[in-house]
Amino acid sequence: MKTLTYKIIDGKSNGYLALLGILGLFVLGGAAAFFFMEHSGHWASGMTNQIVWGVPHVFAVFLIVAASGALNVASISSVFNRKLYKPLAPLSAVLSVTLLLGGLTVLVLDLGRPDRLIVAMTEYNFKSIFAWNMILYNGFLAIVGVYIWFMLERKMNKYSRYAGFVAFFWRLLLTTGTGAIFGFLVARQAYDAAIMAPMFIIMSFAYGLAIFIVVTIASYSWTNRPLGDVIFERLRKLLGVFIGAVFYFVAVYHLTNLYATEHHGVERFILLDGGIYTQLFWIGQVIIGMLIPLALIFHPALSKSRNALVVASILVVIGGLAQMYVTIIGGQAFPLDMFPGKIVESSFFDGGINSYIPSLPELALGIGGFALSLIMIALAVKILRLLPADLSDAEISPHHKA
């Protein structure tokens, strides 16, 4: 491959400033929501003693999972030696860092005592997967930081392969740790399953790549830089494969639960009569998040269209948020199974489906975190030379057919 020229974007157009402005407003909204909730207390949120993790966690976990997946393109180039992905590796790595930072921001700002973050960084209970995640998340930032440096600094390029290896294994540990947050919980019917960790890894592939595709296609089309069909086709097919893999894991998870009578209650709740959770599962996670994107990706006519791929990617993101909502909040809405075979009533809302209405501060915080990630990558392409000036087919692979 020829040596490519990486250039920063101009970043002076009205469109770019408008983008920063809109994202900035959402970030400010998130900050305002945080100050209100932290000062006044979590009564201002819709979270309760029954649904303890709400919309902020949906966004935070989604962003963290997507972050590790966004590193995929860089990993494929460094670890699996697919040279065609190499030009996009720096963007992939920086995007993964910004997504992780956005997710962590939402997670930390939702703590009951965010002023005690120092305690969280210094006191560790190593049996807790949360404690391990603190180390994994911060380590990821450091390792990918080094990886980015190696990729951008010409004389360090020859070491980027090794940093890529370390980053690849580290992100597998990180996503395993994130899935294990739920997988390790014996208390709830929807969790306590070993499949949660690998399912989160597969989901990270899909969600991360979807966001990466949107960011890449947007960056190139809005700066009028050429993006050839070779790369486009690679990304399209890869997303299709990842969505298919997610479909497999979701199917195995539910089919296994359906086999055991013990889990019929929670399965019936999610798949049949859980109201909003059932709708979000079938319409959000399955149809919008998997089936329609697959159709858009593999349909003979639509598959040529760039817009179709962008729409498919956005639908995957929406489906991912729906999946997180069903997993995190649906899993808490279903009551604990303390007294099998009995009708349970108490003053502490035992025995029934727990209700949850997301509040505006929570939505603002979650969306603010997503906006923070996007505003950081929008600024990053202006500050760092992340984007090759020309990714047309002729530049990257004169001998390759799309």
Next chain:
Amino acid sequence: MSQQGTDTSRRQFLGKAALATGLSVAPGVLLYEVAHARAPEMPATNKQRWGMLIDTSKCATGCNDCVTACQNENGWGGENSSEKLSADTQKAQWIRKVKLTDKQTGHVQSLPLMCQHCETPPCVDVCPTGASMKRTDGIVLVDKHLCIGCRYCMMACPYKARSFIHEALKDQKPHVPRGKGTVESCTMCVHRVDSNGTPACVESCNKEGHKAMHFGDLNNPSSEISQELKKNGGSQIRADLGLNTGVRYQGL
């Protein structure tokens, strides 16, 4: 006036009386010391494991004495609660009465449910900072100096025993610190237990004559609770989880 020798007969009488009193009281004091005492400067030890036993057959469905006693003792809930902004689903509850109706038979039971003080508590496993802790004598607590309010322990608890404080509190009881942004649950009245007392719920249940709740040292085979458990048994809620709870129930 010349000094005469002081009359010591009264002194001698008092001395003998004190000796007699001391001798009669001493054995009692000694026994008391051996049986109960843990001086304030001594740490808790694993020689004792505090537990509770609840006989659901003596627990009436409408009765809330244990809940009220806990509220008064620990300063949560009730009309005096300073949780004014929190919704009902957000207000803390350390102990609650649960009414069970069997789906097959229609049999109705009632029992108080609080932190089960497990031997291998899932809440302790998952706490990132170690704030959720088990004392060596078996009481599971939240060290609120370390709690960051992440609520992972609340996700992990199989009994939904924990509560999160959703607003700033005032007028906390001096022996029960509680605050916004931290998680809390039944402490088995650790402040009472450390002064050789019993938890408020057990004390109230017994005082009101229901006698459905027992408290004692599970490690001492001659304690009342151990003897009752040996004689009539006791089961754990969610025993299949293998947590070896310190709170056991009869009649479930």
Next chain:
Amino acid sequence: MAYSQRLTRKAIAWLIGAVFLLPLTTSAEVPMPVIPKAKGQECVEPTDVMRKDHMNFMLHQRDETVQRGIRTTKHSLKECIECHNAPDESGKVANVDTPDHFCSSCHTYSAVKIDCFECHADKPENTQYLHSIVDGKTPHHANMKSEDKTLSKETLEMLAAKGKQ
């Protein structure tokens, strides 16, 4: 570089510099704090030791009490409050959010935020005790029952001193 650009940069640099010089514009004298006198003869540690190390005593004692169950009273926060925020003749005690409170008087002056009283009671046990008589809600011995049978030495001295007045 164009003249206008140089001028803009110079202006921005001066503005940033001015912000850093703002503290020099303050001239008001902040009055020394009025630290309320505590009841009892003397504190458990000498004043200069307390000034330097009170936070360390508390940081150490809290772990001993919560994690190990050691309830010595010398460095117990509850006991500090018993003496340093004891009710005056009319039964009033200070709230921590006012500078009348012993801890707040100095901490407000030194601008060091403390979060102890987000959880801990800032008033002594005795005030609650009086309240429960007034409210009539619980029998007036109920709160005493749950406590140590003995009051601390300092509290006893304080109560004895009150009795003598």
